[in-house]
Amino acid sequence: MVxxxxxxKIKDFSVYYGNFKAVSNVSLDIESNKITAIIxxxxxxxxxxxxSLNRMNDLILHSRVEGQVLFQGVDxxxxxxxxxxxxxxxxxxxxxxxxxxxxxYENVAYGPKxxxxxxxxxLDEIVENAxxxxxxxxxxxxxxxxSGMSLSGGQMQRLCIARSLAQEPEVLLFDEPTSALDPISTxxxxxxxxxxxxxxxxxxxxxxMQQAARISNYTAFMYLGEMIEFGDTDTIFVNPxxxxxxxxxTGRFG
Amino acid sequence: MTIFDEELNxxxxxxxxxxxxxxxxxxxxxxxxxxxxxxxxxxxxxxxxIINALDVEIDEECVRLIALRQPMARDLRQxxxxxxxxxxxxxxxxxxxxIAERALELNEEPLLKPFVNIPRMAxxxxxxxxxxxxxxxxxxxxxxxxxxxxxDEVDDLTVKNFEELLEFMLKDPKIIPIAxxxxxxxxxxxxxxxxxxxxxxxxxxxxxxxMIRHTTISGE
Numbered sequence: 455m456v457x458x459x460x461x462x463k464i465k466d467f468s469v470y471y472g473n474f475k476a477v478s479n480v481s482l483d484i485e486s487n488k489i490t491a492i493i494x495x496x497x498x499x500x501x502x503x504x505x506s507l508n509r510m511n512d513l514i515l516h517s518r519v520e521g522q523v524l525f526q527g528v529d530x531x532x533x534x535x536x537x538x539x540x541x542x543x544x545x546x547x548x549x550x551x552x553x554x555x556x557x558x559y560e561n562v563a564y565g566p567k568x569x570x571x572x573x574x575x576x577l578d579e580i581v582e583n584a585x586x587x588x589x590x591x592x593x594x595x596x597x598x599x600x601s602g603m604s605l606s607g608g609q610m611q612r613l614c615i616a617r618s619l620a621q622e623p624e625v626l627l628f629d630e631p632t633s634a635l636d637p638i639s640t641x642x643x644x645x646x647x648x649x650x651x652x653x654x655x656x657x658x659x660x661x662x663m664q665q666a667a668r669i670s671n672y673t674a675f676m677y678l679g680e681m682i683e684f685g686d687t688d689t690i691f692v693n694p695x696x697x698x699x700x701x702x703x704t705g706r707f708g
Numbered sequence: 709m710t711i712f713d714e715e716l717n718x719x720x721x722x723x724x725x726x727x728x729x730x731x732x733x734x735x736x737x738x739x740x741x742x743x744x745x746x747x748x749x750x751x752x753x754x755x756x757x758i759i760n761a762l763d764v765e766i767d768e769e770c771v772r773l774i775a776l777r778q779p780m781a782r783d784l785r786q787x788x789x790x791x792x793x794x795x796x797x798x799x800x801x802x803x804x805x806x807i808a809e810r811a812l813e814l815n816e817e818p819l820l821k822p823f824v825n826i827p828r829m830a831x832x833x834x835x836x837x838x839x840x841x842x843x844x845x846x847x848x849x850x851x852x853x854x855x856x857x858x859x860d861e862v863d864d865l866t867v868k869n870f871e872e873l874l875e876f877m878l879k880d881p882k883i884i885p886i887a888x889x890x891x892x893x894x895x896x897x898x899x900x901x902x903x904x905x906x907x908x909x910x911x912x913x914x915x916x917x918x919m920i921r922h923t924t925i926s927g928e
Contacts, residue, residue, distance in 0.1 A: 693917025
């Protein structure tokens, strides 16, 4: 389990797509069991930074990084990193719910299964537990064998969260997890994140500033690849220090 | 300029309008006493409901802006400051009414002695109110700090006024009812200065995002 106060220490970190510097010399510490929100206009590098935390950017051609991302004290861009293991410990949930085209049960059991878990009883337990933690169990307990794709948008998103939770991650990364959901499903997910925060560190990228204000402990504001301001969410939204931050959050940008 | 900016400007203008009405009330209340003009005192009392209505209107507008615009940072601080300022201004107008009520009573009695301290206090208070409102519009200047400093002068005059009247009362207990009412008036002015100090402190919050109320150093 988490021992360090800061689960991630990002040091002078940059990401390039070819010649384009998408993230520029960012330094940031992510506190354990807190929700850290990253906000900023489109193209500011926030999703790139988020995806760097479990090396999803590796999948993009011509991308390269400079600097360090220390996860529990170890540089994830070091030679010895097992990327598959990393992505198990640092899970990710995307903007659009993307369950596998299989049953609710199989969606959640998939991760443990490919990692060699075979005992039905144990798998059942993991699935139930993950669905309970994702606040979905009550709604799907009677349709575990139905397709995950048959659920509502909000339920599908919680199914994706359950799928990640079945891997017992230490960190969950969320990239705009509610932008495709209605306000009620959004509120459900927001409550869920605050509940999950007790056991999992959460980093969330969101265009919805009110969402960042509602649920996060810390907020980072990025612009043109740079980290402009980072601080307590209270401070950022009531009394930001940087003029750019203020212009962005008061909607007077550009 | 965005529509939201226009709404914020309109809110500022309403606060200024309320402020100038309150300033007039205070001025006229003191004038009705010093010049023994009971018609003017009645006018102050009669017009108070207009101030009350504007206070409610500003509050409602602030709530509307918070609900619909979800303001952040300096916008949020400006709107919350407006809500608090308007409460102080409304209370100041009520105190002006209290002064006018005492004027109506005192104007029926013989003049104990010429008014010296009260007009002086009113003058300082009026300057404070004006500076506080100016700084609400002008934003982050030294002005609100000056307002806070002036509160001490008003406090000193309140004490001086009381001590002078106390001497009269000791010499001639028959004048106690009149003298007490005159100490009330000074006390009302002193309270008005306190409310004005609150306003100045909120303006400093609005500018700097830092609450200085109830701290020992109400300065920088």
